[in-house]
Amino acid sequence: RLGGDEFVILLESYSSNSQLGRIAQKIIQVVGEPIELSGHLISVGASIGIALYPDDAASSDELLKNADVAMYHAKQIGRNTFQFFTPRMNVEASQRLFAESQLKQAYEQGNFINHYQPIVDSLSGKAKGVELLLRWQRDDTLVMPGEFICIAEEMALIIPMTEQALHRGLTDLKLWRKYRPDLFLSVNLSAIHFSQDSLIPMLKEKLKQFDLPANSLKLEVTESTLIKDPEKVIQKMRSLAKLGVTLALDDFGTGYSSLQYLKQLPLDILKIDRSFISGIGIDSADEAIVEATLVLANKLCMNCIAEGVETKEQLDYLSARECYVIQGYLYSKPVCAEIITQFIIDDKMELP
Ligand code: C2E
Ligand code: CA
Ligand code: CA
Secondary structure (H helix, E strand, O other): OOEOOOOOOOOOOOOOHHHHHHHHHHHHHHHOOOOOEOEEEEOOOOOOOEOOOOOOOOHHHHHHHHHHHHHHHHOOOOOOOOEEEOOOHHHHHHHHHHHHHHHHHHHHHHOOOEEEEEEOOOOOOOEEEEEEEEEEEEEEEEEEEHOHHHHHHHOOHHEEEEEEEHHHHHHHHHHHHHHOOOOEEEEEOHHHHHOOHHHHHHHHHHHHHHOOOOOEEEEEEEEHHOOOOOOHHHHHHHHHHHHOEEEEEEEOOOOOOOOOOOHHHOOOOOOOOOOHHOOOOOHHHHHHHHHHHHHHHOOOOOOEEOOOOOOHHHHHHHHOOOOEEEEOOOOOEEEHHHHHHHHHOOOOOOOO
């Protein structure tokens, strides 16, 4: 036994890799059989990594380490499975470690910065709010979230990162609201952050610290937030709604949640995903989805934000269907805080 819930099984001889595979499969099957504990049926899973001596390692330490690397891979591809060690895994493991340590360092040194994309009322052409989008300032390059959010989520660094970003965001919002008192800040929340008990106290504390009303903050969550423990998430969303913070469902239509949840959630906003908006004028199926979402939101007393609006044609299509809250390159790309400040002082929100 290695400690925690990890075990080592040492086989002194084996006839072939496929025999080892069959043994691993049998162990997974036997471990996975449900047992009764205090009247409840409990089942556990197992992930197995296999390393061979002398092919994969020259010492027992290395053999154990490589079996562990293989097990990590098995877990990653979906648990209840096994993996044989390959040298490639070691390369990936060290690249991964490197990426993680770089992210941690970037966080500690304050190298993540906030960009903001205006969310515009197309009737007035002015911003109602801004969405906070993280960027990583790595030397001379600005790294986009697609490259780091996923890793930050897996290492749970996204939690302090978001709190740090929120602090900067509220500092900026406080200034902007001097000129535009109704402006709101919309912040993306990862599923893992949403499951933290500290989330609501943290938000309360931040709003108090900046003396901002709860409705100046919107939280964007995706359907994936609901996957793990929908009941708990629904409860938490209700507590947030009670607090007065508004909730938006991001990337609507791209996830797996059912309309059953939509009915139960205290959502204020559905964000229509860019993938549907980009089909306007091109694909009648996308248009049907956009129209249906607008009708659905209206009937459920929610508002819609159309995301990724890039063309006048898309804007006209949306206006004709009374969707006036628009986010997209047509108005502005995400920009740094100073540019937003300048826009607001100049009282306009379009980029030149
Ligand atoms: P998202 O929340 O769906 O954000 C919208 C993304 O679409 C942004 O990409 C934005 O730059 C892009 N976008 C907006 N309008 C247009 C348009 O007209 N055309 C095109 N082509 N793109 C448009 P970005 O900044 O790269 O962010 C990607 C994703 O990373 C975000 O998608 C969000 O899921 C995640 N993300 C960003 N910041 C944070 C954060 O602070 N926390 C968390 N948990 N996730 C974040
Ligand atoms: Ca978002
Ligand atoms: Ca989105």
